[in-house]
Amino acid sequence: MKYDMKSYYMEYYFESNPDAIHGEWNFDLHDLQLCFGVKEFLVIAPQSASGVLLDAPEASKLLSAVAIALSNCSSLWPAFVPVHDPTRKAYIGIQSMGTVFTRRFEADRIGSQVPVKLMHLEGLYELFVSKFAYSTLDLSVHNFKVQFTMKLTYKTLPWDDDYMKGFNGEKSGEKSIGIHWDDDCSWSEWYSAEDPVKAFELVAILSEKMVESSMEMAELENASPHEAEKWLISPRISPNLLECSKGNWIGFASQLRLLVDALEMSFQAQFLEDFVSVENAGADNLKSMIVPPPSVRDRVLKELFIDGVEFSNFTDDGHKTGRAIKGAPREFLFAQFCLHALWFGNCNIRAISVLWLEFVREVRWCWEESQLLPRMPTKGPIDLYTCLINQKLHMDESVVGDDSSNKQTLSDEIPGIVDRKPGIVDLFNDKSSDVTRRGSAGIVDSMMLLKSHQSMHAPFTQEPPLMTEDMHEERLQAVEAFGDSFSFSGQLERDILTSDMSAFKAANPDAVFEDFIRWHSPGDWEEDEPADCGSSSTGLEKDRWPPRGRLSKRMSEQGNLWRKIWDHTLALPVSEQKPLLDPNREGEKVLHYLETLRPHQLLEQMVCTAFRAAADILTPTSYGELKQMETEIKQLYVTIATALRPLQVNRFSADSDTIEDLKRVTVAFERVEKLMTLGVSLQRKFRRAPRLARDIFSGYYDFSISKMGSLAEQIVEKGFDMKLELRNQERELLSNMFVPPTASQSWRKVLSMGNLLNGHEPIVREIVFSMRDQATGNHYAAHSGCFSHKKEIETYRMYICGTSNDLRVALSVASCD
């Protein structure tokens, strides 16, 4: 709007929901709505830097022009013009209220040096009453009945460590100084998070009261907020929690981001050693990377390879979908390596290379000294869903484990005459064959040999060889190269079969091929139907000797491969057989792999493992029952798995899309991590009122989601503001958070306002006085038809908002002109 070389802008505020019944202290109210008790309104302001009208005549001229314009279109909206210095938040305004009434508005603020009188309720009351003097209404009645409501806002002290100590004094009394709030959280082994909940604000609302004298007001000042009608809590959440901050927030997400950067760098060199040697030409950016001193490195390695680490539960209890992420379970050695690497220096490629080379050196030392690796299972199959390095380490571990345990365990097996059921063996008196029987693991239940009247013995067999993913891959590729074939059978499986046959022969010297099939592939032995199944000795097969039956057709074919192998197999117990895989060779192969690993291969696996391990560390944290959190975590795993998939195929090259995706995942990770700290922090603070923790969390969660959604729309930056009404039983909990200030804290502040809560004075005290005229008996009532739904009219209304050193007053006066 242009007028006389000046532009003005108009702002309209609409009541979005005019039917809603608003209490006096609705928190959605616009500042001016609160000040003047209006609904829709209009603000006219110049488009200047200050945004106010400094010239008083201009202001009133503008205001009356607007008022005339408004009344010409029979609008009943109030109009406001900002005046004076912007810090004073001063306004003048006017509203035509139908035909006879006009309301005038005025607001101003004292920024400092508030008169003592106005700091107390008594003085404020007198201020309000003094305004009546200008009223055109009848002043003969001096017993003013003034409506009064009050809102008090308190704030807890910041949740720093000192404060917390005071707060759970009885619990943390014995603990040493320097404890952190999250010391018993699952992530605290790695880092300490900033407590996202900075403080709570408590809003206590006193219900409307009729006040008749300043004495009464003075008494009200001593009223405790415990008497308030409503208590509302408003958490102050650290702004760091929301921003996607770089640098000033430390957590797994921030370290993972560094690791992804390292992955990006890893493609620049062929060997990890290249990153370590400083002389490397053209590596200026490498020189800037800081490697922690050797003492730190040694400490990390010592921790990794510490002896006596109980490694009992290597069951993968991680998140179900965690398996989809090709890493190592977090208790495993490689996962621990990755986690340490995250916090080693600033997780740059140089630091990682240094740590890895030392790590491999340590693994080789263990191998050469036949020492078991810590944090690895010695038994059990290799989990092909873990990353290759983990599989390799597992392989190495098993090979070392076999090597060192073979000598002792086999010694009890070698004699071979293991009569697990001596009674039965004696029964058949087969001592003759016992002499040569070797490597038996015991009798097979109720199975008799075909050609000799003896129980069948199951042999000890070789463990199926452990194979890592790449070995499988190699085999499968060899087979595929071989092409379609029917006669093909894996060499490995043939070796296993041969070994089994050898062992079986050794355990059952009198056995024939059919016996082996009956034990090894029972489906290929067709038993004759007993002629008289009803009455005969139904029990044991050994009563009916020899067992009747025949091989299946496919096994009895001419030139059957199984029989061929059987015919060429010597009777050898497992202890005398050549192992299926040569442990020395396999062990060396593993070390060779680790020692010649390409930088990007290492980093890819580290990224996968670190993401998974970090997620697995976060998830078991107890955060109470937060549904949103559960979904977020589920979602996070899916997201991680999806983004990491390109890394799991080995044909990965420096693909910028993938790196970008990974960086995005770290953002998502950060979000979940931060929400997690919030959930945990809230849960701890509201142990006795989980409802509050849940509600505040949901409120924040919704807020953070809307925040993400509105990034593009550029809605005015708005902090998280949430008010939650407390139930009666929850009041005590909150009031306990207001610890009576210690002596050192209380001298800092001069208490000046009254309405103390456990010795804390409110940070803001807001008061609304209002004076109402009964509509009945008012001779204007007949004319003010449009207000007939109101029984009375607010003739005077004053809003006062005071802290200990400033005071804002807004007055609206209705009068008839």
Added chain:
Amino acid sequence: MATIGHNNLNAKLVLLGDMGAGKSSLVLRFVKGQFLEFQESTIGAAFFSQTLAVNDTTVKFEIWDTAGQERYHSLAPMYYRGATAAIIVYDISSTDSFTRAKKWVQELQKQGNPNMVMALAGNKADLEDKRKVPAEEARVYAEENGLFFMETSAKTAANVNEIFYEIAKRLPRAQPAQNPAGMVLVDRPAEGSRAASCCS
């Protein structure tokens, strides 16, 4: 993992099941159209490949036929690891083989690729007079476990090509490109008073 390129799909398929259920016969029928009355027992595993055209895509199956003997069980993960599809075969004339098939299903559900297409094949459907496993029972089981079910006969070729064809149709096409950040954008209803400003 199914990989895609110009409407060509490579799919790794693994056959699991009790010994003698007819896994090898099923593959042979599908790949070569042959049937041997007495198919030799597989030692370890065998590999075949066969290409199928489904609509506008060609699917190349890389088929791993495994041995059913218990002894080789511990080697099975290397075959079903990374498999896109699995056919679990049992013999309708043997309840034991059906029990064993259920165990395989369990293991795959626990250990296998979560998006794996699983089919349950009741083989030797030609042996109707020796049937021990009612088709209905298997069908109900398959439904409960999200498998698809067919009774096949490698001998008569009944449903053999069909089961492979059905798998080909169900293979996941391109991996769905998920938004990696996985953000959930929710429209929030407008709350409280809204500010609107206009300049003129």
